[in-house]
Every structure is written in C-alpha cells, then in structure tokens.
Amino acid sequence: MTMNPSIDISYPLDTLRLDTVNRTDQVTKTAGGKGLNVTRVIHDLGGDVLATGVLGGFHGAFIADQLRQAGIKQEFTAIKEETRDSIAILHEGNQTEILEAGPTVSEEETALFLKKFQELVQRATVVTLSGSLAKGFPSNFYQQLIEIAKTQNAKVLLDTSGESLKQVLKGKTKPYLIKPNLEELEGLLGKEFSLKDLSAIKEALLAPIFTEIEWIVVSLGKAGALAKHRESFYRIEIPTIEVVNPVGSGDSTIAGFAYALAEGLETEDQLKLCMATGMANAQERRTGHVDPAKVQTHFKKIAVKKIE
Numbered sequence: 168m169t170m171n172p173s174i175d176i177s178y179p180l181d182t183l184r185l186d187t188v189n190r191t192d193q194v195t196k197t198a199g200g201k202g203l204n205v206t207r208v209i210h211d212l213g214g215d216v217l218a219t220g221v222l223g224g225f226h227g228a229f230i231a232d233q234l235r236q237a238g239i240k241q242e243f244t245a246i247k248e249e250t251r252d253s254i255a256i257l258h259e260g261n262q263t264e265i266l267e268a269g270p271t272v273s274e275e276e277t278a279l280f281l282k283k284f285q286e287l288v289q290r291a292t293v294v295t296l297s298g299s300l301a302k303g304f305p306s307n308f309y310q311q312l313i314e315i316a317k318t319q320n321a322k323v324l325l326d327t328s329g330e331s332l333k334q335v336l337k338g339k340t341k342p343y344l345i346k347p348n349l350e351e352l353e354g355l356l357g358k359e360f361s362l363k364d365l366s367a368i369k370e371a372l373l374a375p376i377f378t379e380i381e382w383i384v385v386s387l388g389k390a391g392a393l394a395k396h397r398e399s400f401y402r403i404e405i406p407t408i409e410v411v412n413p414v415g416s417g418d419s420t421i422a423g424f425a426y427a428l429a430e431g432l433e434t435e436d437q438l439k440l441c442m443a444t445g446m447a448n449a450q451e452r453r454t455g456h457v458d459p460a461k462v463q464t465h466f467k468k469i470a471v472k473k474i475e
C-alpha cells in the first residue's frame with residue numbers, strides 16, 4: 168500500500184551551483200514512495216504482489232505505466248489532485264532533497280479507497296503499509312486499515328514513523344509487525360539508545376505500547392537487527408558487504424518479511440530472509456530493487472541467535 172506515492176527524480180551533478188542554471192543529461196525518474204519499493208522487491212523475489220493506494224493526474228499515470236512495464240499488478244484509486252515529485256540532487260558526495268507534500272485526498276476519494284481495500288484484502292494473506300499518508304486521510308487511517316485487514320485474517324506489516332505510528336500503537340487492533348530503526352524507536356520512547364548496549368534496546372521492547380504486537384524488528388543498518396517475536400528475543404548478525412546505495416533497505420526488509428510469511432518460512436528463516444533482502448538492496452544502484460541470487464548468498468551467511 169502506498170498512500171502518498173511519488174515520482175522519485177534523481178539529478179546527479181558534479182557541482183550544485185546556487186543562484187544560476189545547473190544542466191544535466193543524466194536524470195532518472197522512477198515510481199517511488201516506500202510502499203512501491205516494497206512492491207518491487209517482493210516482485211523481484213518472485214512473490215505474488217499487487218500494488219494499491221492512490222494515484223492522481225499525469226504523474227499518477229506515469230507511475231501506473233512504470234508498474235505495467237515491470238509486469239506488476241496494480242489496483243489504485245484515482246484521485247483528482249496530482250501525485251507528487253520527490254527530487255534528489257546528488258552532488259559532491261551530498262544528497263540535497265526537495266520533497267513535495269503531495270496531493271490532498273477528498274472525503275469521497277477516501278471512501279472509494281476504503282471500499283476498494285475491503286475487496287482487495289479478501290484476496291491477501293499479507294498487507295504492508297509503508298510511509299506517510301497523503302493530506303486529507305484521517306490521522307487514524309492506518310488503524311482503520313488494520314481493523315479491516317484483521318476481519319479477513321490478513322497480517323499487517325507496518326513501516327511508518329512519527330504521528331501515524333504513535334496513533335496505531337494507541338489503537339485497539341495491533342499490526343502483526345512493526346520495523347522501527349533505532350531513530351524511530353528513540354522517537355517513540357523519547358529515549359536514546361546505542362548499538363553498544365543491545366540489552367537496553369531489548370528491555371525497551373517490553374514497553375506497554377508494544378504489548379500484543381507479535382513481531383517487532385528493530386533494524387540496525389549494517390549491524391543487522393534485534394527482534395522480538397511474542398516472548399522471544401533474537402539477535403541477527405549479518406556479514407560486512409560492499410554497499411552501493413542503502414536507501415530503501417528498510418523497505419526491502421519489509422518485502423523480505425512479507426515474502427517469507429507468505430511462503431510459510433520458519434521463524435529463524437523469516438529473519439534471515441528479511442535481513443538478506445535489505446542487504447541485497449544496499450548493493451543495487453536503484454532504490455527498491457534486489458538480485459534474488461544475492462539474497463540467497465547473504466541468507467546462508469546470516470546468524471540468528473535467540474537471546475535471553
């Protein structure tokens with residue numbers, strides 16, 4: 168699900184010059200938004216995936232066309248306002264971004280989307296909710312989707328931050344999995360954590376706001392992850408790899424977990440697959456893509472340890 172997709176535009180420049188014209192012939196434009204990264208990576212892994220959310224105007228049509236060309240199934244709700252652009256200027260080793268807030272979705276469009284979601288979820292075993300909500304959606308919108316998914320026994324993997332995450336954690340129906348990184352965990356609990364003290368991170372996952380969430384995967388970038396499944400804790404250690412572009416590795420981790428769930432893998436293999444998928448994404452130039460052969464190679468080198 169991508170509730171605020173974008174066309175991700177990247178401009179590589181040798182030097183960014185201010186207050187004058189910068190020219191480039193190397194632009195790339197891709198269907199973006201965290202949910203679409205998840206979609207693409209599940210597709211790369213060979214999973215049966217369908218993309219949904221809202222798309223508007225010519226920008227929305229561009230995204231729909233890109234998905235069509237990639238052979239990815241889609242059922243979006245059309246909205247009147249134009250889908251946004253997200254611009255990244257890559258210059259002198261820096262990444263300067265210009266992010267549009269995007270369209271405002273009307274009440275009528277929200278109702279249409281909810282109707283579509285109710286139909287789609289009947290065919291889904293796993294639902295991933297990623298990223299921010301477009302303006303106009305109520306702040307408890309993810310909570311509403313989680314409640315609908317629950318009625319159809321679809322498992323919801325939620326990857327969002329800030330207020331939308333806090334809202335869901337306050338709600339009565341919980342997602343099946345959340346995947347905060349360290350910064351997001353700090354934001355949720357108002358505390359600082361360090362990779363040097365994993366036991367403090369483990370302890371933090373016992374906080375009342377996390378009660379009844381079956382899986383919490385705290386992803387730690389190149390340091391792997393720490394996970395809680397029901398009453399058990401796991402430390403996942405990953406080998407050092409050569410990294411090309413780690414953006415979207417968190418989305419790829421969600422994709423790997425969704426695929427592992429749909430395939431019915433055992434707990435430790437679920438963890439290995441989600442980490443291996445995040446790692447494989449970090450080795451691609453394009454955001455939200457994996458080479459399944461690399462995923463398999465990494466999978467074999469990952470160690471999962473149950474911790475007390």
Ligand code: ATP
Pocket residue numbers: 348386387388389390391392405408410413414415416417418419420441442443444445446449
């Ligand atoms: P993003 O917001 O960029 O999608 P994130 O902060 O949500 O990322 P990370 O913890 O950075 O998520 O990455 C998720 C997983 O991807 C890690 O647990 C790890 O398996 C893999 N990964 C990310 N960065 C690296 C890296 N530099 N080296 C090896 N693996 C990595």
